[in-house]
Structures are given as structure tokens and as C-alpha cells.
Amino acid sequence: MNTTYLPSDFLPIVVQFGLAAGFIVLTMIVTHRIGPSRKSKMKDDPFECGIEVKGDARTPISVKYFLVAILFVLFDVEVIFMYPWAVNFQNLGMLGFIEMLVFMALLLSGFYYIIRKGVLEWEQ
Amino acid sequence: MELTEFVIKSLVILVIFGLTLLIAMYSTYGERKVAGFIQDRLGPNRAGPFGILQPLADAGKMFFKEDFIPAQANKWLFIAGPCLAMLTALMTSAVIPFGDSIRYDGLEVAVQAVEANIGILYVFGIVSLGVYGVMVGGWASNNKFSLLGAIRAASQNISYEISMGLSIVAILMMTGSLSIREIIEQQHGGNWNIWYQPLGFIIFITCAFAECNRTPFDLPECETELVGGYHTEYSSMKLGFYLFAEYINMFISSAVISALYFGGYNYPGMDWVYAQLTSAFGDVAGHNVATLIGTAAFFAKALFFVFFYMWVRWTLPRFRYDQLMNLGWKNLIPLAILNIVITGTGVLFLKPIITALLN
Numbered sequence: 066m067n068t069t070y071l072p073s074d075f076l077p078i079v080v081q082f083g084l085a086a087g088f089i090v091l092t093m094i095v096t097h098r099i100g101p102s103r104k105s106k107m108k109d110d111p112f113e114c115g116i117e118v119k120g121d122a123r124t125p126i127s128v129k130y131f132l133v134a135i136l137f138v139l140f141d142v143e144v145i146f147m148y149p150w151a152v153n154f155q156n157l158g159m160l161g162f163i164e165m166l167v168f169m170a171l172l173l174s175g176f177y178y179i180i181r182k183g184v185l186e187w188e189q
Numbered sequence: 190m191e192l193t194e195f196v197i198k199s200l201v202i203l204v205i206f207g208l209t210l211l212i213a214m215y216s217t218y219g220e221r222k223v224a225g226f227i228q229d230r231l232g233p234n235r236a237g238p239f240g241i242l243q244p245l246a247d248a249g250k251m252f253f254k255e256d257f258i259p260a261q262a263n264k265w266l267f268i269a270g271p272c273l274a275m276l277t278a279l280m281t282s283a284v285i286p287f288g289d290s291i292r293y294d295g296l297e298v299a300v301q302a303v304e305a306n307i308g309i310l311y312v313f314g315i316v317s318l319g320v321y322g323v324m325v326g327g328w329a330s331n332n333k334f335s336l337l338g339a340i341r342a343a344s345q346n347i348s349y350e351i352s353m354g355l356s357i358v359a360i361l362m363m364t365g366s367l368s369i370r371e372i373i374e375q376q377h378g379g380n381w382n383i384w385y386q387p388l389g390f391i392i393f394i395t396c397a398f399a400e401c402n403r404t405p406f407d408l409p410e411c412e413t414e415l416v417g418g419y420h421t422e423y424s425s426m427k428l429g430f431y432l433f434a435e436y437i438n439m440f441i442s443s444a445v446i447s448a449l450y451f452g453g454y455n456y457p458g459m460d461w462v463y464a465q466l467t468s469a470f471g472d473v474a475g476h477n478v479a480t481l482i483g484t485a486a487f488f489a490k491a492l493f494f495v496f497f498y499m500w501v502r503w504t505l506p507r508f509r510y511d512q513l514m515n516l517g518w519k520n521l522i523p524l525a526i527l528n529i530v531i532t533g534t535g536v537l538f539l540k541p542i543i544t545a546l547l548n
Contacts, residue, residue, distance in 0.1 A: 070305075078283050080202050085206070089276060095252065099252060100252070106260075110261075112332060112334070130344050133348060173526065
């Protein structure tokens with residue numbers, strides 16, 4: 066496998082990005098140009114099943130969603146810590162495995178704590 | 190990188206880009222045909238023979254529809270939402286090796302846009318950015334249903350990303366590399382990861398369903414509760430982009446599944462086929478034909494999983510929101526950690542015993 070990379074080796078990503086972005090921009094312009102455009106006050110309102118719109122949509126929402134997002138940040142960082150360990154797992158051998166077991170035990174105790182705290186109870 | 194290599198790579202990218210779009214287009218047709226078959230009806234059969242032109246008709250209709258932007262919406266973000274969703278969907282295929290390599294003029298060019306040693310991390314990074322497309326679009330619509338759908342989509346995607354990441358850690362422990370090509374090459378000769386990682390595979394495919402917002406996890410666009418979810422206000426090709434991005438994600442995740450667990454471009458008896466082809470057509474042409482067959486095998490595997498997505502859609506009912514979150518957090522994460530521990534024990538203790546017994 067290739068182990069040394071030059072910046073030019075990643076040039077195809079730029080090609081792919083250009084292709085994707087070009088396709089998207091072109092499609093957007095074309096569809097905007099060729100479609101009809103009829104405006105009216107009722108039509109431009111947000112769709113709420115025909116009932117008159119009350120207030121703004123951006124009202125406060127359940128805090129559970131934010132808690133999930135914060136927990137995601139914590140756990141995802143912990144998952145990312147495991148990646149370099151996993152790649153070197155066979156070189157690290159037994160000691161590395163035990164160390165990771167300790168790390169995972171700590172992770173799971175935090176996990177147990179948030180479950181006992183009822184953070185993930187959606188029924189309430 | 191030399192110019193010839195760059196041109197070949199660009200052609201490969203172009204072909205894969207075209208194929209991805211074509212497959213995404215015909216997935217809509219396939220989905221309706223599979224739905225028809227499972228529900229004992231015909232599915233689309235009016236446009237062309239067997240309704241084969243139906244996706245073209247749909248695309249044409251989408252183009253000619255009014256490009257509608259609600260008065261209260263945040264105009265530029267409203268446009269940016271579907272564009273972001275589509276862009277992230279189209280960028281993912283860059284690191285997936287669709288085949289072995291092409292020999293041309295003494296060069297050996299891999300059938301892959303970028304042979305990065307961080308392949309799987311790149312896929313993860315781009316897939317996580319996909320949340321932005323949905324979130325931006327739903328928020329910019331300024332519609333209560335859209336916002337609820339977008340928030341549901343975001344919290345569902347991030348919840349399942351954790352167990353997805355954990356299920357891949359087990360694969361990395363076995364292969365010791367983040368490069369998808371390396372992972373595929375280690376599965377050469379029927380040595381597929383699915384035999385070692387059945388639990389990891391089940392976790393990964395469940396998370397892939399949730400990441401693509403597919404049934405049974407399609408709560409972000411659950412029509413009984415949220416009208417259309419995050420794309421309630423969208424019309425024309427902007428709606429088309431959201432739907433298209435979903436189908437592209439389906440195909441890409443199927444490709445990743447077949448690369449990680451089902452040997453990618455490896456197929457049974459490929460060494461024999463390779464030897465036959467190189468002796469018949471010579472070193473260069475035979476190698477290229479063998480690569481082509483491998484690529485066909487890869488696409489066949491990926492398309493099987495696209496079919497699997499559709500099959501599940503018409504088999505399982507939708508989850509309730511609390512069930513979805515409980516499955517993601519309370520079941521899949523502990524299971525994925527258990528899988529890592531089992532894999533670690535297996536590699537450290539079982540593997541030496543088995544190799545000692547075999548020798």
C-alpha cells in the first residue's frame with residue numbers, strides 16, 4: 066500500500082468536488098429558469114394543513130434533543146479515541162487491550178449514569 | 190501525479206459519478222417495482238417497455254415544476270439545504286475502491302478516485318456533514334413540520350453515528366488499516382469479514398438504515414405525523430435533490446457494506462479467472478478485463494443491498510420515536526462495545542490457537 070502522500074495525490078477529490086458542485090449549480094439554475102412562477106399571499110404562507118399560520122415556527126423545542134446532541138459530542142469523541150488504538154491493536158497486544166478495557170469501563174460507567182439520570186427517557 | 194494517471198483517474202471519477210446518478214435514478218424505479226412485486230401489483234408499466242422510462246419522466250416533471258420559495262423562508266439557506274444534502278451524497282464515493290486497477294501504458298491506476306489511507310474516516314466525515322443539509326433545509330423553511338422533521342433527523346443521525354463508528358472499530362482491529370482498499374484486499378480468497386463479524390454487520394446495517402432515513406427509521410419524513418417532514422415546503426428539483434440524495438446515500442452505504450463485510454471486488458474463484466484471462470489475452474488486457482469483472486461483482490453486491498433496503502421497507506413497520514432512541518442508545522451502543530471486546534479477545538487468544546492448530 067502507498068504510505069507517502071503528496072498533495073497532488075488528493076487532486077482527484079477536487080475533480081470530484083468540481084463535478085458535483087457543477088452538476089448541482091447547473092441543475093438549480095436550470096430548474097429555476099424553466100419552471101413557472103405564480104405568487105399569491107395564501108400560497109406563500111408556510112404549509113400547515115390549511116389552518117391559518119400562528120406565530121413563528123422557530124419556537125422552543127424539547128430539551129431532550131439538545132441533551133442528545135451534547136451526549137453525541139461526548140461519545141463521538143470517545144469513539145474517535147478508539148480509532149488509532151484499533152489500527153495499532155495487533156502491535157499493542159495484551160497491554161493495549163487491557164488499557165482499552167479500562168477506558169471502555171469508564172465510558173460505560175458514564176453511560177450507565179446518563180441512563181440512570183433518565184436523560185434518554187422519551188416518554189416523560 | 191503524472192498527467193496520464195490524472196486523466197485516467199478523472200475518467201474513472203466521471204464514470205463512477207455517472208453510474209451513481211444512474212443507479213440513484215433507477216433505484217426509484219426499482220423501489221416502485223419491488224413495492225409492486227411485494228404488494229402483488231404491477232408497479233410502473235406505462236412509460237416505455239416495463240415502464241423503464243419512468244425515472245426520465247419523473248425527472249422531466251421535476252424540472253418543469255415551479256421552483257417555490259415560501260415568503261417567510263430564509264431564501265439562501267432554503268436553497269443551500271438541498272444543495273448541501275446532494276453535495277455530501279456525491280462526495281462520499283471518492284475513496285471507495287470500485288475495482289482493482291487498470292493497466293495502461295505501463296501505468297497501474299487504481300479504480301478509485303483517491304487511494305487515501307484514511308478512507309473510512311473520510312466516508313464518516315462526509316456522511317456526518319449530511320446532517321447539515323437536512324437541518325439547514327428544515328430550519329430555513331420556517332415551517333413547524335419542517336423544523337420538527339429536521340430536528341428529529343439530526344438527533345436520529347447523530348445517535349446512530351456512535352454505534353456505527355463503534356461497529357467499524359472491530360473491523361479496524363482485525364485489519365489494522367483505515368484504507369478501504371487494504372480492508373478489501375485482506376478479504377481476498379473468501380476470507381470475508383462477515384464470517385468474523387456477524388454482530389458488527391448487523392449493527393452496521395441497522396445504523397446505515399437510520400443514517401439514510403430509510404424505513405423502519407424514516408421518522409424525519411413520517412407523513413402521518415409531520416406531513417412531509419423536513420421537505421414539506423420543497424418543490425421542483427430542490428425536493429428532487431433531497432430524494433435523490435437519499436437514494437445516492439443508499440447506494441453508497443450499500444457499497445461501503447459490501448466493501449467492509451462482503452469482500453468488495455473479490456468474488457469466489459477470482460484467481461482462477463485471473464489466470465485464465467491473463468493467459469488468454471496477455472498481461473495488460475487480461476488484467477483489465479479481470480478488473481472489470483471484479484467491478485461488476487462489486488456493483489452486483491452493492492445493488493443487492495440496495496434491493497435489501499427496499500425489501501425491508503415493505504416488510505417492517507416504522508418505529509415510534511422513543512423506540513428508535515432506545516434502540517440506538519440503549520441497545521446498539523452496548524452491543525457494539527461488546528462486539529469490540531469479543532473481537533479483541535478473539536484476535537488475541539483464539540487466533541493464535543487456531544493458527545497453531547492449523548499448522
